[in-house]
Amino acid sequence: MTRCAWPRRGGAMITLRGGAMITLVSAAVLAAGPFAATAVAAPPAQAESTSPGAVVANAELPQHLWLDGTGSARKLTYWTRDSADQPALSTGVVFTPAGTPPPGGWPVLSWEHGTVGIGDDCAPSVTGRSERDNGFLATWLRQGYAIVATDYIGLGTPGVHAYLDGRAEAHAAIDMVRAARAVDRSLASKWVAIGQSQGGGAAVFTASLATRYAPELDYRGAVATGPASNIVDAATLIGPGTTVGSPHITAYATYVLNGLKAARPDFDLDSYLSPEGKDLVEDAKTLCFTPLAERADGLTLGRLLSRPLAQGDFVPTARSVMDVPLTGYDRPLFIGQGTNDTDVPAPLTAKLVADMALAGTFPEVHVYAGKDHSGAMLASLADSVPFVARLFA
Structure with missing residues (x-):
């Protein structure tokens, strides 16, 4: 596979895979297993408060919902905050790799999933994950990362899921890290956000507020592919x-x-x-x-x-509710986009990148020629795996 790099403009790195050069326009258009030994705290019967990350329920995840390479997996119900900063419940899963954690604990990836629906039965912790997502996440698990995966507020918890409410989704992803570390002492405090599609947009929101929202955690950066923006x-x-x-x-x-x-x-x-x-x-x-x-x-x-x-x-x-922030990014941000994406068309991501640049924010942008929504997500691993490794170095 060939690779060429576009010139840096104002500090933004934009790369293209596939050998074909395209122009990203800057205006939006509408487009048609056994357990390994893991230090796990006793499940609390009830959280003592509604503070962000407080765990309400902690149970073993059925093994048919595990990722390949999982050593242990638990489903949590925990408190977070909606976009009006009111307490709300979310669910999510903690996956740890098989084997012994490294000194300091497993580095953490907080996974923000793409569109599955807004009904309770659509929650990934209930129905499982697509073959695409299972393979993608198993790749990260094999790299030695623990994966914490929020369902978001309202997917399996009271209320309707506020789809594309970026701040609420970001809060759920950050508080999932807090909740996971409260029940599993094998997890490090250093973490990275990663998401696709709906979750890609959520990961960008997360990147804009992570260090301010949870200063006690060691946030390192974010990866977003096919990120929902300019809706x-x-x-x-x-x-x-x-x-x-x-x-x-x-x-x-x-x-x-x-x-x-x-x-x-x-x-x-x-x-x-x-x-x-x-x-x-x-x-x-x-x-x-x-x-x-x-x-x-x-x-x-x-x-x-x-x-x-x-x-x-x-x-x-x-x-x-939905406009992605253009400032507030204090750690590296990776954005990946396929040129043939019809779910999140390339011009929408181009406008996001251009608007960020005007505001003084310069993510590392990777463009995948000929790749559709799912194809770009999978192709991005060639770039995002070393990107994340550098964040944890």
């Missing part, structure tokens, strides 16, 4: 006359609308929806991603709406 800018182009909409994009849109309502209950969602839109948005509360995309087949984005999203309070409300 609101894209949404302003959608109205009743919009004819664009693949099953995946339409399904994502219903989660976005539900997530905004969950994050900001005063938002008048019904005023934007057509009768068909109301039905699909309601179905999205329980249907996980694949069945929802099948349900959405043949429905364009325009058929969901009764008025344009550019009207009314959608834009200011959604910006407060």
